[in-house]
Amino acid sequence: MTEAAGATRRTPGTPCWVSLMVHSLGSTEDFYTDLFGWEYAPGPAQLGPYVRALLDGHEVAGMGEMPPDRQLPVAWTTYLATDDADATAEAIRACGGTVAVGPLDAGAAGRVAICSDPAGAIFGIWQAEGHMGTRTSGGTGTPVWNELITQDTLTVGKFYETVFGHDCETADAPDLDHLTLHLEGRPVASVHGVGRALPRERGAHWMTFFEVADPDAAVRRVVELGGRVIDAPYDGPLGRLALVADPEGAVFTLVRQNPPAS
Incomplete structure (x- = not known):
């Protein structure tokens, strides 16, 4: 269902990444490691405490830790690919959606924003650079x-x-x-x-x-x-x-x- 492993470009509009912000990153890592067999590598420093979940060395998801004073709902966020995060953010606003965060730079990962559609569903947009998002196309934990x-x-x-x-x-x-x-x-x-x-x-x-x-x-x-x-x-x-x-x-x-x- 996902784009094939090794894709060098995600078609704009394609789900390309999922990410989770939690209150306790360590215990959440343990949960998904036991359930899916994930291992972890550091994520972009610009995102604070953040890790990339790996399966057989391939990136499948991201997880970060909220600041202690942030009490936001904990939910998985789907990111949609874009070739131009700033232009897509403007289109989202023009069509009745909201851009809550960004677009902002995430180092070598590219440029990202957190948005919501007219019904309030939160999603991300991601203009990828060297980091291309989820790279496997199936298997437990993908x-x-x-x-x-x-x-x-x-x-x-x-x-x-x-x-x-x-x-x-x-x-x-x-x-x-x-x-x-x-x-x-x-x-x-x-x-x-x-x-x-x-x-x-x-x-x-x-x-x-x-x-x-x-x-x-x-x-x-x-x-x-x-x-x-x-x-x-x-x-x-x-x-x-x-x-x-x-x-x-x-x-x-x-x-x-x-x-x-x-």
């Missing part, structure tokens, strides 16, 4: 899909289409409010409108899907490590999935993907 959970798809679908050039494909089901976002004919993300079922405590948000070999076993391990289960494992269109939260409350989806159709 982010393999990103989905926007929002109230309805009408307004935000047009927002992402205008800002990032996504082609929106509507689900062929009258009772399902769902869009698949395409770039260059390839699906890169999705938007799911859930109406009144949108969690009040979270609002509209981007969801990261991490690959695991056995979602049922991974759910049990999440609980043993101090996390919690929100939705028990079930079979869905992408494969077998479960919705869980880490010990600090960051919500993510575990998925064992269905094999490609022959």
